[in-house]
Amino acid sequence: MNKQVANVRLMQKINRLKVLNSLIQNPSISKPAISEMTGLSKASVTNIISFLLEKGLVCEVGREVTDKIGRKAVMLKFCATNYNFVCVNITREGVGVYLTNLDGEVISSRIHNAPNLTSQKALSIVKEEIHSVISNSDSQKILAVGISVSALLMPDGTLAVSSKFRWDNVDFKGEIQKEINKPVFVMDTSSAKAYYCSLSDNEKINSMLFVDLKDGVGAVNFYKGHINKSIIGEIGHTTVEKDGDMCFCGNRGCLETMCSIERVCEQYQKSGKGNSLDDVINGFENGDKTATELLIKTGEYLGIGIANAINIINPDKVIINKGEWQKSRFVLETAVNEAKKRAFSAISGKISFETADIDDIMTVKGMSKSLCESVFDVDFHGDIFD
Numbered sequence: 001m002n003k004q005v006a007n008v009r010l011m012q013k014i015n016r017l018k019v020l021n022s023l024i025q026n027p028s029i030s031k032p033a034i035s036e037m038t039g040l041s042k043a044s045v046t047n048i049i050s051f052l053l054e055k056g057l058v059c060e061v062g063r064e065v066t067d068k069i070g071r072k073a074v075m076l077k078f079c080a081t082n083y084n085f086v087c088v089n090i091t092r093e094g095v096g097v098y099l100t101n102l103d104g105e106v107i108s109s110r111i112h113n114a115p116n117l118t119s120q121k122a123l124s125i126v127k128e129e130i131h132s133v134i135s136n137s138d139s140q141k142i143l144a145v146g147i148s149v150s151a152l153l154m155p156d157g158t159l160a161v162s163s164k165f166r167w168d169n170v171d172f173k174g175e176i177q178k179e180i181n182k183p184v185f186v187m188d189t190s191s192a193k194a195y196y197c198s199l200s201d202n203e204k205i206n207s208m209l210f211v212d213l214k215d216g217v218g219a220v221n222f223y224k225g226h227i228n229k230s231i232i233g234e235i236g237h238t239t240v241e242k243d244g245d246m247c248f249c250g251n252r253g254c255l256e257t258m259c260s261i262e263r264v265c266e267q268y269q270k271s272g273k274g275n276s277l278d279d280v281i282n283g284f285e286n287g288d289k290t291a292t293e294l295l296i297k298t299g300e301y302l303g304i305g306i307a308n309a310i311n312i313i314n315p316d317k318v319i320i321n322k323g324e325w326q327k328s329r330f331v332l333e334t335a336v337n338e339a340k341k342r343a344f345s346a347i348s349g350k351i352s353f354e355t356a357d358i359d360d361i362m363t364v365k366g367m368s369k370s371l372c373e374s375v376f377d378v379d380f381h382g383d384i385f386d
């Protein structure tokens with residue numbers, strides 16, 4: 001392709017994406033409003049809308065409601081039901097594979113129960129399940145495959161390390177891309193959950209800190225509606241106790257080790273009063289001193305970690321996904337109080353703190369939202385309109 005043709009194609013792609021994204025961002029919108037929003041001429045918008053209608057990415061939803069005299073404009077909306085994503089969610093229990101529409105609604109799902117997977121076993125299950133979903137559906141309609149895994153990911157999608165699974169150096173993206181002719185995106189599970197929370201953010205806050213307490217401690221910063229990729233979110237491996245317990249990562253006193261349920265249970269066992277989280281919580285509720293001290297200490301460690309993140313990120317809102325700690329409101333409240341106490345008051349005074357309980361279906365919805373953003377982004381190398 002010569003340079004001139006390439007430039008024309010790129011401009012065409014940019015303009016189509018501008019129109020499509022104005023549709024994605026609005027529940028319904030008219031062509032004149034799109035023209036105003038994108039700066040494109042009305043004739044260009046009309047052309048692009050005809051193309052998108054033909055592709056099944058837009059549909060008409062009646063006429064605008066207005067007091068204006070004259071012909072009312074046709075209202076349009078993004079049509080999420082004609083295409084699909086395959087979303088793979090790797091958890092400690094196994095692999096969940098979901099076929100969704102572009103809005104993240106699950107059309108079908110398969111759960112492959114297989115706890116304590118090695119990375120190679122997980123990779124082979126993921127490959128097998130993706131092949132199975134693609135061969136059982138209309139492959140042409142599948143725009144991309146997303147994989148969420150709790151891990152530190154490199155910009156090229158390689159999994160560098162996962163403390164949750166005890167894996168390192170796994171190239172899910174490269175290995176799967178080799179076998180299927182679809183774009184593959186790998187994302188950290190906490191980011192998918194943060195995306196889900198952003199969907200219900202009607203206040204359109206500037207900066208949100210999402211703290212994930214499910215299987216360790218992760219953090220995600222959502223800034224002006226997008227994941228802030230310069231924050232890698234490994235707050236679980238920041239030090240909260242210099243000579244604390246040994247962590248998987250090789251350091252001592254990491255946040256996720258010091259506030260882990262395993263540690264609380266181990267410490268409680270030494271008192272001879274029980275060895276499960278339920279025992280500790282029962283002890284606390286019955287006024288047991290050891291249990292109370294353990295839960296206070298755990299909440300304080302968590303609060304220190306959150307305060308450190310707050311002082312770096314300066315969020316307007318902090319959402320804590322409760323994970324296993326949903327069993328103890330006391331730990332979460334202690335953590336929030338400690339975080340407020342330790343973070344700069346000028347920052348923490350304006351923060352609203354919320355808790356959430358994000359399940360697998362919500363995670364998949366967040367993943368779909370992220371995939372939608374990725375495939376309809378101008379930086380995406382493939383042309384989704386081909």
Ligand SMILES: [Zn+2]
Binds near residue numbers: 248249
């Ligand atoms: Zn660590």
